[in-house]
Amino acid sequence: MSSIAKFSASSVAIAAGLGLSVGAAVTFLLGRKLNAMNKPKVWGKPPHPNWEPPQQLAIPDHIEESKMVALDPKVIGGKKCYPLIISAVVPRPVAFVSTVSKDGKQNLAPFSYFTAMHDPPCVILCICRAGHRGGGKKDTMENIDDTKEFTVNVLSEWFLEQANHTCGNYDPEVDEMALSGLTKLPSLKVKPPRVKESAVHMECKLKHKYETKGYDGEDTATVVVGEIVMFHVNEGVARKTPSGSTYVGLDELQPISRLGGNTYGRSRECFDLARPDRDWQKR
Ligand SMILES: Cc1cc2nc3c(=O)[nH]c(=O)nc-3n(C[C@H](O)[C@H](O)[C@H](O)COP(=O)(O)O)c2cc1C
Known part of the structure; x- marks a missing residue:
């Protein structure tokens, strides 16, 4: 079924449920659909929507199972810090x-x-x-x-x-x-x-x-x-x-x-x- 057909069918069903005329339901739902289309397309959910403080969150295995390495910039050399800085500060x-x-x-x-x-x-x-x-x-x-x-x-x-x-x-x-x-x-x-x-x-x-x-x-x-x-x-x-x-x-x-x-x-x-x-x- 095309999205328009699905949309019309759902309008009729909702109209019947609410006791509205089909026309009023179509206007209402069309308004809602247009509203949704105008909303930014980029919005998603936060990574842990149900998080409550002070709950601990899981650390991914590739981090949890690896150790931290200390890198002294004076040992690396200032110029050679370039790839590290530009890939870490992102x-x-x-x-x-x-x-x-x-x-x-x-x-x-x-x-x-x-x-x-x-x-x-x-x-x-x-x-x-x-x-x-x-x-x-x-x-x-x-x-x-x-x-x-x-x-x-x-x-x-x-x-x-x-x-x-x-x-x-x-x-x-x-x-x-x-x-x-x-x-x-x-x-x-x-x-x-x-x-x-x-x-x-x-x-x-x-x-x-x-x-x-x-x-x-x-x-x-x-x-x-x-x-x-x-x-x-x-x-x-x-x-x-x-x-x-x-x-x-x-x-x-x-x-x-x-x-x-x-x-x-x-x-x-x-x-x-x-x-x-x-x-x-x-x-
Ligand atoms: C996305 C991007 C970011 C850059 N950021 C910097 C920066 O923050 N500092 C810097 O000195 N050069 C940066 N560069 C390099 C300069 O754009 C490049 O050296 C440029 O040729 C300088 O031009 P100019 O000599 O006409 O001033 C960056 C290059 C790109 C592509």
Whole structure:
């Protein structure tokens, strides 16, 4: 039986049960079905929906039956910690960062040592030195140092291959936005353009930076804190909280995260888990 036929049959059965007219039942059930279709597709159940504190949860055999290994980073060596860090600190969001050099050359690259805060709204990036430039700065860092401005564009599935293509070791004069077929949008408060294909853009000004040195004393990276001076949110992903604040719909955004190696991830099955109230026992 087709799903429409099943749906009509169940409508008639329920209508009879409730003593409603078939028309009223169809309208009611159609409304419910449409409502369900509008709900995010990504929502699933938490891993242990019936868990109650302080119940112990089962640890999988491959963990329970193996022992912990202590790894001293000074023994491993700073550079060799790279595969461990990028595979263990996952998933990471990806900042797609647009900058302009002091003589006007445009640059775009992805960065997943990336996080954020909200008052004042800031982004935090870690831009490593470039191995292929003998430890010199990447173009993004050179440009932020020179102009104190950048934009962060949120990565979504629909333009991922284009975004990934921008991360090659290109020379400073290469415009990665043009190279990857992405489209520039002018910003309102900073010179670097935004990426039209992205649904959420943040115009940023350099607020703080912190230079790091490796175990050998060489410069290894810069931690950049950028204050967000303007947000741009595509209406196609924008939603409102009950009190009217704008937020971004996960289903519409289709965000892509960075995992270990060259692996990316989708946020396809998510679930809500309420924060415990201090009075959780009185629930
Ligand atoms: C998904 C992804 C995440 C990346 N994250 C970082 C990062 O957090 N820090 C970094 O220094 N390089 C990171 N890279 C590498 C830079 O994108 C790459 O070195 C790029 O060429 C820098 O460009 P630029 O010299 O034009 O600034 C990442 C690359 C990819 C594909």
